[in-house]
Amino acid sequence: MTTYKNNAADEAAIRELISRWSTALEAKDVAGLTADYADHAVLYDAIPPYKTVGPAAIREIWSNCLPHFPESFTTEHRDLKIHVNGDVAFAFGLHRFIPDDPNHPCGNTWMRITVGYHKINGEWKVVHEHVSIPFNPLDNTAWHIKDAEKLDAPDWSQVY
Amino acid sequence: MTTYKNNAADEAAIRELISRWSTALEAKDVAGLTADYADHAVLYDAIPPYKTVGPAAIREIWSNCLPHFPESFTTEHRDLKIHVNGDVAFAFGLHRFIPDDPNHPCGNTWMRITVGYHKINGEWKVVHEHVSIPFNPLDNTAWHIKDAEKLDAPDWSQVY
Numbered sequence: 001m002t003t004y005k006n007n008a009a010d011e012a013a014i015r016e017l018i019s020r021w022s023t024a025l026e027a028k029d030v031a032g033l034t035a036d037y038a039d040h041a042v043l044y045d046a047i048p049p050y051k052t053v054g055p056a057a058i059r060e061i062w063s064n065c066l067p068h069f070p071e072s073f074t075t076e077h078r079d080l081k082i083h084v085n086g087d088v089a090f091a092f093g094l095h096r097f098i099p100d101d102p103n104h105p106c107g108n109t110w111m112r113i114t115v116g117y118h119k120i121n122g123e124w125k126v127v128h129e130h131v132s133i134p135f136n137p138l139d140n141t142a143w144h145i146k147d148a149e150k151l152d153a154p155d156w157s158q159v160y
Numbered sequence: 161m162t163t164y165k166n167n168a169a170d171e172a173a174i175r176e177l178i179s180r181w182s183t184a185l186e187a188k189d190v191a192g193l194t195a196d197y198a199d200h201a202v203l204y205d206a207i208p209p210y211k212t213v214g215p216a217a218i219r220e221i222w223s224n225c226l227p228h229f230p231e232s233f234t235t236e237h238r239d240l241k242i243h244v245n246g247d248v249a250f251a252f253g254l255h256r257f258i259p260d261d262p263n264h265p266c267g268n269t270w271m272r273i274t275v276g277y278h279k280i281n282g283e284w285k286v287v288h289e290h291v292s293i294p295f296n297p298l299d300n301t302a303w304h305i306k307d308a309e310k311l312d313a314p315d316w317s318q319v320y
Contacts, residue, residue: 004247004278004280042241042252044252044272044274044292044294045294046294046295047294047295047296047297047303047313048294048296048303048312048313048314049294049311049312049313050270050272050293050294050303050305050311051272051311052311064316068319081202081288083248083276083278083287083288084248085245085246085247085248086245086246086247086248087164087245087246088243088244088245088246088248088249088250089248090248090250090276090288092202092204092276092288092290110210112204112210112211112290112292114204114274114276114288114290116243116250116252116274116276118164118243120164127243128241128243128250128252128274130252130272130274130290130292132204132272132290132292132293132294133210133292133295134204134205134206134207134208134209134210134292135206135207135293135295135302136207136208136302137207137265137302140301140302141300141301141302142295142296142297142300142301142302143207143208143210145210151209151210151211151212152208152209153207153208153209154208156224159228
């Protein structure tokens, strides 16, 4: 088993960025959501368009979708792994919304997230974010991750 | 505009890994596909399961799906961005299959890919890979990226 250890201060800096982002999201603070994004940040969001470039465009995405979130919700990360060294870092794991109303569709699935960081002029900035759920190629539908402990898949015997 | 420059040798090393992976894929060389993967590599694939951990399990995924690819195809990356410093790197961009038979479904979409690397015992290894296409929340279907130049989206006026 290969092992490695992040510098504790670097890892803490990345965790602080993630924590600030979550706080902004739960407060529906659109400016806060991109406060730590680089000018050239590239978002691959879970929904179209497939790519959005730059903090202003990313804020517009959030401005358009936040009204469709419930009035009050919390959020949660799990299985976060962080790799950081020098001025480059990335993190990945799962993220979900926990709406006060358990039937709100925003609570239907965990999302897989990968975030890339670059320390620019001494400050860590998000330069890339990739958010997704898988799709079922048998019927072309999105595949919700309801239970993060379950690594289930479609019945491939239909094709194999 | 913020700027930064990778060390040329580090960036070349990451590009070499990407190139070797493409060569293995086009040769359907399953062992080659994970030759540069760390023991604990975590794959978030475009299709379920949402997560696959370790080279052996990732090879099983490839072994199961490669028979459904056309006999002969090429592959292509575009818009690749690489960030590398010290022993951590990540790359992101688009990837697609170009089947000899243009009607084969594997050629239907670009995929968004993000790959995380860690230099372990002096060798760059893939520790994370995230592959996806977006989904349309209006009808829960996968959203194919047919034209990488087009940042199209569903008609949100149905909901906004």
